[in-house]
Amino acid sequence: RHSGFNSSYVSRVFKEDTGVNFVRYLNEYRINRAIELMKNDGDDRKMILNDVASAVGFHNYNHFLSVFRNITGYLPEIYLKKI
Numbered sequence: 001r002h003s004g005f006n007s008s009y010v011s012r013v014f015k016e017d018t019g020v021n022f023v024r025y026l027n028e029y030r031i032n033r034a035i036e037l038m039k040n041d042g043d044d045r046k047m048i049l050n051d052v053a054s055a056v057g058f059h060n061y062n063h064f065l066s067v068f069r070n071i072t073g074y075l076p077e078i079y080l081k082k083i
Contacts, residue, residue: 030056031071034064038080049076 014022034056037047047055053064065075072079 027067028071030058031068034068034076035072035079038076039083052076 011022014025018025020028034052037052037055038049040047049064050061053061056064058064058067068074068076068079074082
């Protein structure tokens with residue numbers, strides 16, 4: 001609103017510039033950050049997945065699982081075992 005552009009226009013320009021729509025880009029960023037948090041064991045304990053989901057902006061855990069599987073092909077627990 002502050003810039004005078006509507007969200008449809010901004011989304012279209014974003015996709016033209018990046019090749020992906022904004023929601024896909026944001027979800028991929030969030031999932032990559034979630035993977036970093038899950039692998040981080042700086043204090044010898046990994047974050048609980050529900051906390052990871054919340055930390056990267058997913059307020060619904062089931063939605064986080066769905067997006068994670070859509071992007072990586074795996075559920076978080078299985079993904080971590082594979083890497």
